[in-house]
Amino acid sequence: MIQPLYSNSLSLLTDLYQLTMAYGYWKSGTAEKEAVFNLYFRKHPFQGGFTIACGLSGVIDFLNAFSFSENDLEYLRSLTGSDHRPLFEPAFLDYLRDLRFAGELEAVPEGTAVFPNEPLIRVRGPILQCQLLETSLLTIVNFQSLIATKAARMRLAARNDTLLEFGLRRAQGIDGGITASRAAYIGGCDATSNVLAGKLYGIPVRGTHAHSWVMSFDDELAAFEAYTAAMPNNVTLLVDTYDSLQGVKNAIEVGKTLKDKGYQLNGIRLDSGDLAYLSIEARKLLDQAGFPETSIVGSNDLDEYLVSSLKEQGARIDIWGIGTKLVTAYDQPALGGVYKLAAIRDPAGSWEYKLKLSEQAIKISTPGIQQVRRYSNEHGFMADMIFNEETPPTGSTTMIDPYDFTRQRQFSESTAYEDLLVPVFRKGQLVYDTPAIDSVRNRVQQQLAQFHPTIKRFINPHAYPVGLEHQLHELKTALIFGLRQK
């Protein structure tokens, strides 16, 4: 499971139907037709009011390495159809051998707050290439955006407290753990327990000891003494192996010795029991004993709701340890991102716009070569307007709610704005400077600061306005009528 991953290209990390469709395009001579696909989601996760875009740096790595190895082609050669003959003819495999991504990719920078229907990534190029990327791009972006969003919610709940992510043991696979640690840090965590993620991404790592350390000694005090003797500069003691408040007293004993040696008792950790009660009592014991600087770490299946509730109850926790609920996005473990065809260039050189029809309005895709314009005023962000770059807004413009065309907003020419999608690949070449992880992490907080607090609350958040520029709205409406009349 792990070893093979090392020695293989990831270009087969896709659904078979992407390859059979690629074959279909190639056979029918339409492989090089220029197309545009948008990657977007339809609903915020966690019934929330915002989503954090994350995963672009993984997409860049993937595209830079995109190429079918001989080994990949040999595997494809072995696949057969219902007549037991090969699925793919040899000339197609030769075509794949030489294939490199040669298209354009625009994306919203990582760490940007995004909203339903907005393209996070837009791919333009030969339809065969665009199609082949669908699954891999979704796998990378869906998961990282999900976790960055969950972490940003935890950050809102924890306010200025320290947030530690330590979910690796419950993560969905190895890479599920490693990329979860990255996305959690971007979303607002301060550190991780995951050493490999620390090494790969430069995320601060934290950790001291587990229950097993205490259990391996005859008593808790002996265990604490041995630990502090070994590592006096990294002492947070887990106090709940036998009895939490007795544990705090033992930690205080050890803390006194540490002080005498010029070190400090950084923290004690509570991992079970009533965290509100125990943290308040532990705080008293520590303060009375002269350890007001010693932090209290709380953990035990925490999520943003429990952290909020504990803070309301006056729990004296300074550092929140968050695992399973964060790295698996427990209450909604998948973001339903999709990747939809939006335009194809016809032989005469003009765009044919495309949409996917559905009985549910939310599932009808939006056509066009889309860009997102985010308007702002002195209070922060006002609204996002999706437009077609082929028919950009000029002068004052009208934005229309995609689900209720009677809800409209006007923006004058002088309204301040920023267009969210930036060029990442041009003719297959990377033209984007990937920002450092700390700058992505800062961007999340800068972005969230620009939204009204009601958009960030957990229960029934206010909906941030996102609409279609009126020409795009008309294009979409006309396409829907056209298809429904067929």
Added chain:
Amino acid sequence: MIQPLYSNSLSLLTDLYQLTMAYGYWKSGTAEKEAVFNLYFRKHPFQGGFTIACGLSGVIDFLNAFSFSENDLEYLRSLTGSDHRPLFEPAFLDYLRDLRFAGELEAVPEGTAVFPNEPLIRVRGPILQCQLLETSLLTIVNFQSLIATKAARMRLAARNDTLLEFGLRRAQGIDGGITASRAAYIGGCDATSNVLAGKLYGIPVRGTHAHSWVMSFDDELAAFEAYTAAMPNNVTLLVDTYDSLQGVKNAIEVGKTLKDKGYQLNGIRLDSGDLAYLSIEARKLLDQAGFPETSIVGSNDLDEYLVSSLKEQGARIDIWGIGTKLVTAYDQPALGGVYKLAAIRDPAGSWEYKLKLSEQAIKISTPGIQQVRRYSNEHGFMADMIFNEETPPTGSTTMIDPYDFTRQRQFSESTAYEDLLVPVFRKGQLVYDTPAIDSVRNRVQQQLAQFHPTIKRFINPHAYPVGLEHQLHELKTALIFGLRQK
């Protein structure tokens, strides 16, 4: 995110506290003390009645490759404590450089049905080594067991129908997708859409085309014709891009041409709308047109409950496509497996048994060098009894319920049984022949066939009896009293 994973050892795929504890053992001269740890879970996922053990082959790969690279050690050298001095002294890093797994590992074979409190893996060796493996082993086994279990439930719901897994785009990261495909196949899926998983594990792959294929043509019939012209030996047509039943009629048109050419219309696929209604109507259309052999594939956020319900409603679906709900184990995206110290050898050479106390009985660990004995009779499996290999049952034996000591069962010496844990590593050397994936997959069905149907139902399943052998029960009780009296 992806590239670095290729070029790195996975030995840092752990929580920092495993390394700080390792350092503590090394500093205090107890690193080589012999210890025993058990990996187990406390509750079945999905409120179910069984769990499928999966992930051992990943554990074997991990242990075979376990070794700290120079690069790993350099990173560890860079970590500092609260005094800004290094966390680890150089001699410890030298120790890690030479470290290889030298212990013993027993495990339940992949594909075995397992129950709460039963060790899936037992590690015995120098305490430092055992401790270092905790996180990685949990990451690998928790996730794969979770997904294999979910897939086995889907298999029960689908009975003899074909099950396709195609969740890659919603999986939790790349490896989350790849190992999910593996575990889903083991649990009972027949094929995957994930081409890389197909290549790496020899799982059958399936797929034809998406909505975007249809949208890229002027009309659906033209799209179907172009697809079947390109790939006449792999035709399952997605019929719901515009109107599902009209789509079936178009598929039938194309099917007639296919027939004339000596090929067949393998299937049509419904991906939206009321699957019960549409599949019944589609079946009629296909049968009337002379396509009784053409399969109907149904998909759209399906899980075991929806599949059961659709079958009860008489839906005429032959092939179930299952994605997000399976590969993320959507309704419970983490298995809460733990890894607990159970014994340490004292300097005199005898075992000191260990348990982790808790106010919740379910969270108290079990001491001992545990083995699981599965008793059976002519109807199948009767009960599992956990015993301490140091005090094995002799003659007729009594098994005691771990949460209610008044519930006891007797087994005579002549009762048939099998001990579930088998040797995998001896003195760090692999001594186990990893079975082929198809044999693991068959084992799941053979195992499930041995349990009473009430254990396999989804709502309030009957609890399969699992207990402690009476000497182990007494040991555990005595240790609890001892700790509570401290």
